[in-house]
Amino acid sequence: MKKLLLFLLLVISFSFADATATVQPPSGVGATLAPTSPAWLPIAVLAGITSVILLALLYMVAQGFDLQDLKFLAKEEFYQVIVTFFIIAILQGTVMFVDSLSTNFYGQNMHQTTFDKLNGEITFQEKIFDNLQVFSVQAGSEASKSFFCSLQGTGYSISSCSSFRPLLIPVSTAFQAISLTITELSSMRTLVSFGQKYAFTLLLPAGLLLRTLKFTRGAGGLLIGFAVALYIFLPLGYLFMDDLMLSSKNPYKTNPLPILPSNFDCDPTNSAISDSSTLGGWIQSGSFDSINDASVTQFINLGTSNLVKSKSLYVLLSKDVESYLYAFLIRGTLATVISVLILIAGMRMVSKLAGAEVDVSILSRIG
Amino acid sequence: MAFDFVCSNNSVFFNMINSFTIPVLALGAILGGIIIALVNMFGQTTHNPKLSLWSKTEVVQLFTSLVATILILQGVNIYCSINLLSVVNLFTTGTTITAPASSVTLFGGAELYLKQSALFNKELLSITRYHLGAYNILEGRYLSRCAEDDGANILLCMFGGFVGAGGASHTQAPESGYSTVSSGLFLSFNTQMFSYLSSLNYLFILRYIFSGMVLFFLPLGTFIRSIPYLRGLGSLLIAVSASFLFIYPLVLSIFYIDFMAGDLSVLKPPIPQDYINDDFGIDTADSFAFFNKEIHDDIFNKGGSQEKQIIELTGNGFIIGVFIPSIAMLAAIASSVYLSRLLGEEIDLSRIVQMV
Secondary structure, eight states: OOOHHHHHHHHGGGGGGOOOSSSOOOOOOSSOOOOOOOHHHHHHHHHHHHHHHHHHHHHHHHHHTHHHHHHHHHHHHHHHHHHHHHHHHHHHHHHHHHHHHHHHHHHHHHHHHHHHHHEEEEEEEEHHHHHHHHHHHHHHHHHHHHHEEEEEEEEEEOOOOOOGGGHHHHHHHHHHHHHHHHHHHHHHHHHHHHHIIIIIIIIIHHHHHHSSOOOOOOHHHHHHHHHIIIIIHHHHEEEEEHHTTTTTTTTSOOOOOOOOOOOOOOOOOOOOOOOHHHHHHHHHOOOOOOOOHHHHHHHHHOOOOHHHHHHHHHHHHHHHHHHIIIIIIIIIIIIIHHHHHHHHHHHHHHHHHHHHOOOHHHOOOOO | OOTTTTTTTHHHHHHIIIIOOOOOOOHHHHHHHHHHHHHHHHHHHHHHHHHHHHHHHHHHHHHHHHHHHHHHHHHHHHHHOOHHHHHHTTTTTSOOOOOOSSSHHHHHHHHHHHHHHHHHHHHHHHHHHHHHHHHHHHOOOOOEEESSSSSSHHHHHHHHHTTTSEEEEEOOOTTHHHHHHHHHHHHHHHHHHHHHHHHHHOOOOOOOOIIHHHHHHHHHHHHTTTSOOOOHHHHHHHHHHHHHHHHHHHHHHHHHHHTGGGGOSSOOOOOOOOTTTOOOOOOOOHHHHHHSSOOHHHHTTTSSSOHHHHHHHHHHHHHIIIIIIHHHHHHHHHHHHHHHHTTOOOOOOGHHHHHG
């Protein structure tokens, strides 16, 4: 047994020969991935060896004062350190495996792929934001138009464009949804970037050191669980969701998001409330699939009544609502929520393996 | 210069150790010893082996409690001797380290983390307030003007007022559509407020810990632990106070290492400083000057509005203000469970997680 332990200690010391970094330099525009971090494996092994030294000192004290309980404690903790080294070896193998898979599928490592996809998604959502803003400003401006006329103390005022006002309600809801979506995506991008730079170089060694002593094992296990979940589970979860959302069978994959019109106007002096029979027929039938965008657009641009124009806009919005809902709720919100749940579940599993018995589900409630 | 609430030479913490903790600790140990001695004598006198056995067991427990207390006080000294700046060098690749002092202890790092997290969210709130205030002004701006294409109305509009006959005009709020953008920004504002208050909440907890929570509960726990049937309570007090003193600041200071990278921080990227302390108002002259002009660009005259950046940074604020301090709290709770087990009592602290 002593020879085996000595052999293991010697093998571990050779791990200092591994100095390869695990990430590639960042690329792409916009926000950049954190700079290449020092290789995590030597730091993690160094933390483990520090734990061994601490336990050896403890054992020496126990031997010197003939404290059997302390000797037993030191031996038990030493076996835990060996388990920890196995965990490090398994982690190294897992990381290399996942990175090679990612390189085969996407041409770059897992973190860079996830980071680029998140950046792309945020840019996509911000384009929707800009589009909605332009539409909203125009619609709000037209909806506010009114006309008044008075002669010799008698007059009238009329808000002929108030039919445009209901258009702003769904747009307001859309802004709330997109605000949440961008916030969640940005949070996720921050976590991915933090995980790539610090999870294995800072959190994991700190967790290993804390795990050495019995009364800090809980905190150490939690940090180890968080580090592993942040480095492996979170990017994998998002890549999985992204592939699911944008798979070839998904009908929203290739359809570009429709651009909302912004070149409509309202005549405040025109208070006619006539309707077009064709447009009325469409609205009554509810069959939006048969609506031709060009036909609807002509109702917006031609000199028809303000009511017809606003109804045409509403019909266009109703047609496009599925695409927008998919963009906000599925691509933006659901993907991040599922990824965070995967993170929390992974954290709970690894923390339990590492010896931390704490309820981490509260973090999913925060998410 | 960062004030270290624990490790400074004249800190309340060390003054309390010298003037309160050590005397009370000694008093607690002596009282505990007296009680144990009395019980042992009573047991010997009445030939009650149970009492004698109990007193012998309690002597060992009293000794354990005292050793635990001494270790905790030594732990504080170790925390005060570690300099975070020397640890940072392992994780920065040629970047400039931004630290408020020449040395940052583990306790100081934890406090600085929460302070800077609160400041980050506060600055976001200021910029968002400016945007919301600007949109409020824009939404309420109305223009009245004559019709462009109606001859009778134009005449009535232009001359009716002069001759007192009447008037006619179109009224429009050209920027009222920004109200919908406000609704999205309000959501971000609420999230930022929540993150800000959360940072302050965790900072107050830290200050409470640093103000001497452990120095009060430690001797109290030592004494109570020696009393029959109250060992669980004593273990709980010692475990909770020790864990919250060491683990909670340790985890926070680990994350503070990223803050010290300054502009290259991953968690706390730089906030655009353009609109943090700005104010904008429209007076009568401005209103006439901007009669036919978009005033949106004049309100956001430093490169345009920044709604999208604000919303993105809200995510960062949430992570540093809510998520990470919650992890620190969970780590402290996990450590409390293990420490109390070591001191001889199983406790269930899962309910304290509700506070998170």
